[in-house]
Amino acid sequence: MINRQFRMEWQDTRNDSQADTSPERRLMHGVKPSACKSSAGKPEVLAHRPTTYSALLLLMLTLAGCLSTARQSWPTYSEPTTVSSRSIFAKGQLAPEIEVQHLANARATPALLRRSWLELQLQQPQTALGTSAQVLYAANKPSANDESFARYLRAEAFRIQGDNKRGNYDRRRARDLALDPELQRRLLPAVLSPTPSRGPVWGQVAIEPRNSWQPLAPNRSNLDRMQQPRRITIHHSAMYFRDTRPRAAAAQIGKIQREHMQNRDYGDIGYHFLIDPSGRIWEGRELRYQGAHASGSNNIGNIGICLLGNFMRQQQDGQGPTNAQVQSMEQLVMQMMRQYRFGGDALFCHSDFKNTACPGPRMQPIVKQLAKQLQARLAGRGRRARSASASLAEEQDE
Numbered sequence: 016m017i018n019r020q021f022r023m024e025w026q027d028t029r030n031d032s033q034a035d036t037s038p039e040r041r042l043m044h045g046v047k048p049s050a051c052k053s054s055a056g057k058p059e060v061l062a063h064r065p066t067t068y069s070a071l072l073l074l075m076l077t078l079a080g081c082l083s084t085a086r087q088s089w090p091t092y093s094e095p096t097t098v099s100s101r102s103i104f105a106k107g108q109l110a111p112e113i114e115v116q117h118l119a120n121a122r123a124t125p126a127l128l129r130r131s132w133l134e135l136q137l138q139q140p141q142t143a144l145g146t147s148a149q150v151l152y153a154a155n156k157p158s159a160n161d162e163s164f165a166r167y168l169r170a171e172a173f174r175i176q177g178d179n180k181r182g183n184y185d186r187r188r189a190r191d192l193a194l195d196p197e198l199q200r201r202l203l204p205a206v207l208s209p210t211p212s213r214g215p216v217w218g219q220v221a222i223e224p225r226n227s228w229q230p231l232a233p234n235r236s237n238l239d240r241m242q243q244p245r246r247i248t249i250h251h252s253a254m255y256f257r258d259t260r261p262r263a264a265a266a267q268i269g270k271i272q273r274e275h276m277q278n279r280d281y282g283d284i285g286y287h288f289l290i291d292p293s294g295r296i297w298e299g300r301e302l303r304y305q306g307a308h309a310s311g312s313n314n315i316g317n318i319g320i321c322l323l324g325n326f327m328r329q330q331q332d333g334q335g336p337t338n339a340q341v342q343s344m345e346q347l348v349m350q351m352m353r354q355y356r357f358g359g360d361a362l363f364c365h366s367d368f369k370n371t372a373c374p375g376p377r378m379q380p381i382v383k384q385l386a387k388q389l390q391a392r393l394a395g396r397g398r399r400a401r402s403a404s405a406s407l408a409e410e411q412d413e
């Protein structure tokens with residue numbers, strides 16, 4: 016009996032000397048203040064104790080009031096030890112306001128990220144920003160996986176504060192780094208959400224909204240829902256066009272829509288985007304509808320981009336795409352690939368699907384070149400991401 020008691024005390028002191036700051040232990044110490052003495056030399060632990068004490072004391076009294084066996088049913092709590100959607104976004108055993116107290120002194124990355132998430136649940140975005148910053152700006156640079164979660168939490172905090180735009184960079188960066196499938200899913204933009212009426216802002220690429228070219232109303236019964244975008248096809252309009260005025264481009268797009276709807280019986284203009292010679296990008300068919308540009312089932316999940324102009328003729332009166340047009344096309348392609356997470360191997364010319372010269376001999380090599388560059392770039396990024404996840408896995412195994 017004496018032996019057992021001795022062992023318990025010894026164990027208690029030993030735990031204390033390991034500076035275990037878990038609240039259960041601190042509560043035990045609150046009941047037995049003498050056991051605290053051995054940790055007196057650890058001011059960083061003590062500094063947080065008074066508030067935790069009173070909060071936990073209050074909690075204990077409440078529990079004692081509700082449950083006759085309060086001591087036995089005190090929930091055990093262990094900090095998350097991995098950074099994954101399963102641990103960070105888990106529906107906890109404890110109420111968020113309680114769990115957040117358990118994590119008040121947390122220093123480890125998984126615990127900090129979890130705390131930041133809980134603070135968001137408690138509608139404390141400013142506090143959550145501070146907590147995720149401890150991960151982002153730690154002395155040791157966070158791994159890709161850790162950073163992706165921290166950035167996501169930051170972007171969410173800005174969103175809750177009603178300042179979504181401030182989180183744009185964090186969201187993009189998180190999207191680039193995310194390895195966790197559930198986090199990737201959360202970072203996907205609302206793919207098939209209806210186009211906002213006041214000019215869609217698709218990330219950093221400016222797009223003229225559909226209503227700016229005064230389209231005919233689409234025949235929706237003749238449109239299919241778009242599936243998850245997974246490829247892009249480039250076209251030319253095959254109509255000589257060099258005018259850089261927005262009004263002229265709008266009229267030209269209207270002309271294409273009438274041709275598609277009236278002569279080909281399409282439900283709407285066939286392309287999702289059109290790019291004029293000055294590089295302006297115009298919204299065509301809404302992305303929530305499947306396009307009509309690559310024939311039949313080739314249109315499934317296929318984003319159609321049309322550059323205004325005829326890139327066939329190579330003689331002196333012929334035209335090629337302008338630099339501005341090519342640049343805008345590259346930006347738009349990259350944006351779509353980032354947004355919907357596919358790579359350079361999913362960029363096509365119309366001629367890849369069908370026996371046609373579209374988008375013309377002056378455009379095809381440009382598209383093929385871009386596809387090659389993007390493939391190389393994304394392959395590099397994939398390697399980096401994989402090595403980051405491999406090192407993270409090693410860390411977790413240790």
Ligand SMILES: [Zn+2]
Binds near residue numbers: 308365373
């Ligand atoms: Zn075409």
